Structures are given as structure tokens and as C-alpha cells.
Amino acid sequence: MQVVAIFALLTTLVTLTMCDNPDFKANIMKCMEETKISRDELKAFYANGSKSADAKDNIKCYMKCMMEKMGHLKNGVFDDASAARSLKNWPQLKDHQAEVDEAIQDCKKEKGANDCETAFKITMCLKEHKAALQS
Structure with a gap:
């Protein structure tokens, strides 16, 4: 089941090649530039399973x-309503909204020492939901 995988894909470099939205592609490039992260660093992080221990500050x-x-x-602060609205537009999630809503509600509570850490913790929480749904 790919329920929360789509959310995780929104933050991956893979999306750059899969997404036809030029604004989204521009945002990926802007974020890479702002955080001084290279394509190779992102690919390596995701290729290694996106492990929390491997995440450097620029990835977060x-x-x-x-x-x-x-x-x-x-x-x-995680805007759960905005995330839910975005995910409802994904055709792959049409029949899985209850699972997506559950994951969003659970993960919105994540909080880190700073905004980068919070975003990372939310993403990792959603990744855990994805893993639980697939098992």
C-alpha cells in the first residue's frame, strides 16, 4: 500500500523527474540552493533508506x-489541513484518505529542537506510518 509514500515522495529528489509542475520543480531547486544540498547528497540519503541517523542538518x-x-x-507548525488538502489531489490516494488522515493526525504532534528538526521528525513519522501500512 502506497498511502503515505506519496507524502514522502513530495520531499524527495525523485519527484523532480516525476512531477510536471514547473513551480514544484522550481521549489525543489530553490530549497536545494537555500540548504546547500547537492543532488548526490539527497540521492544517497534516500538510497540508504532515509535513516534518521544519516540525516545531516542540510537534509533536515x-x-x-x-x-x-x-x-x-x-x-x-505542521498545517495538517493543508497537507490533507494536497494529498487529496493525488489519484493514488483516492481510496486511502482515512489512512492518510490518521497518519497526518499522529505525525502533526512531532516537535524538534528547531523548525528543521520538526519538519524532519514529521517526515520520519509519516515514513513509519507507511512502513506499518505495508507490513
Whole structure:
């Protein structure tokens, strides 16, 4: 089941090649530039399973940047309504909204020492939901 995987994909470099939205592609590039992260660093992080222990600050801040640009993180607070609205537009999630809503509600409570850490914790929480749904 790919329920929350789509949310995780929103913050990956893979989306750059899969998404036809030029604004989204521009946001990816802006966030990469702002956080001084390279394509290779992102690919390596995701190729290694996106483990929390492997995440450097620039990866965490890249996630924050993307979440802010998508309207899912505002002033360090996860906007669950905005995330839910975005995800409802994904055809792959049409029949899985209850699972997506549950994951969003659970993960919105995550809080880190700073906004980058908060964005990262939310993303990792959603990743855990995805893993639980697939098992």
C-alpha cells in the first residue's frame, strides 16, 4: 500500500523527474540552493533508506524548506489541513484518505529542537506510518 509514500515522495529528489509542475520543480531547486544540498547528497540519503541517523542538518532543513513552500509547515507548525488538502489531489490516494488522515493526525504532534528538526521528525513519522501500512 502506497498511502503515505506519496507524502514522502513530495520531499524527495525523485519527484523532480516525476512531477510536471514547473513551480514544484522550481521549489525543489530553490530549497536545494537555500540548504546547500547537492543532488548526490539527497540521492544517497534516500538510497540508504532515509535513516534518521544519516540525516545531516542540510537534509533536515531541505525538508523544512519543501514543507514551507508547499504550505504544510508554517512558523514551525505542521498545517495538517493543508497537507490533507494536497494529498487529496493525488489519484493514488483516492481510496486511502482515512489512512492518510490518521497518519497526518499522529505525525502533526512531532516537535524538534528547531523548525528543521520538526519538519524532519514529521517526515520520519509519516515514513513509519507507511512502513506499518505495508507490513
